[in-house]
Amino acid sequence: MGYWKKGQRFQGLDPVTGMLISGKILGRAGKVTGVNKDCYNVQLDNDGWTGWFNLATLRELSEVNENIExxxxxxxxxxxxxxxxxxxxxxxxxxxxxxxxxxxxxxxxxxxxxxxxxxxxxxxxxxxxxxxxxxxTTSLRKDSxxxxxxxxxxxxxxxxxxxxxxxxxxxxxxxxxxxxxxxxxxxxxxxx
Incomplete structure (x- = not known):
């Protein structure tokens, strides 16, 4: 993926633990070019942590569609x-x-x-x-x-x-x- 915009949602796998990490982009944390080009200010969903995060460290990084809950x-x-x-x-x-x-x-x-x-x-x-x-529920009707x-x-x-x-x-x-x-x-x- 190219550049992330404020408000976009992302998800990816932590390379160490293999756990799913998801969150929301709050803005850029580094310059568009250079060593920190993949650093963004984010709010993570799992614990509400807010801070800068290098999205390049995640495996299988993808955008979460706005219509998905x-x-x-x-x-x-x-x-x-x-x-x-x-x-x-x-x-x-x-x-x-x-x-x-x-x-x-x-x-x-x-x-x-x-x-x-x-x-x-x-x-x-x-x-x-x-x-x-x-x-x-073995004896109950199962139709919805x-x-x-x-x-x-x-x-x-x-x-x-x-x-x-x-x-x-x-x-x-x-x-x-x-x-x-x-x-x-x-x-x-x-x-x-």
């Missing part, structure tokens, strides 16, 4: 705000019940924090998800409530024949607003 591991005010917003959404939709701990088996949860680049800047989203692989391609095509064809305008909507926390689960849930708790 990246999992970020550091914690800052924006991440805390996103987590609080997710908890408030759970409270507003009344999707959980506090159960006293009586020694029952628990399914753990984890935070998925992503950073996405949009037209108006960076958007940080946090989702609290249950680690469902810990639950025995999605729409088939044929149904979408039929709907678009019908709307076109009626000269209706089709719009899309991004519904936040739609899964929290669905019908109640119609099965017996074993006595388990979730640890946050």
């Amino acid at each position: 990246m999992i970020i591991l550091f914690s800052n005010d924006a991440v805390s705000l996103a987590k609080n917003k997710e908890i408030q959404t759970w409270i507003d939709n009344k999707v959980f019940e506090v159960v006293p701990n009586e020694g029952q088996r628990a399914i753990s949860v984890r935070w998925i924090v992503t950073e996405k680049t949009k037209d108006d800047g960076l958007v940080i989203k946090a989702r609290l998800v249950a680690r469902g692989f810990e639950e025995d 409530p999605t729409c088939s391609k044929e149904s979408v095509r039929l709907l678009v064809a019908f709307a076109s024949s009626k000269q209706w305008a089709c719009n899309t909507v991004d519904v936040k926390s739609a899964y929290l607003q669905g019908d109640k689960i119609e099965r017996d849930i074993p006595k388990t708790t979730t640890r946050i």
Whole structure:
């Protein structure tokens, strides 16, 4: 890759540990020519470290497309705000019940924090998800409530024949607003 610009995202492998390193370019740290031409001021995703970094030291260095969501591991005010917003959404939709701990088996949860680049800047989203692989689901239906391609095509064809305008909507926390689960849930708790 040639020269990196402010705001671009990168990823590559550390030559010593082999771990993936990703981050955001904050600006140049050296002159365009010379020994430090590959040095940039960056903010790393894994720990939020900010400083200069020689990108030439990374193996398999590549740009991360703006439309890709990246999992970020550091914690800052924006991440805390996103987590609080997710908890408030759970409270507003009344999707959980506090159960006293009586020694029952628990399914753990984890935070998925992503950073996405949009037209108006960076958007940080946090989702609290249950680690469902810990639950025995052998006797449950496994189909997901999605729409088939044929149904979408039929709907678009019908709307076109009626000269209706089709719009899309991004519904936040739609899964929290669905019908109640119609099965017996074993006595388990979730640890946050």
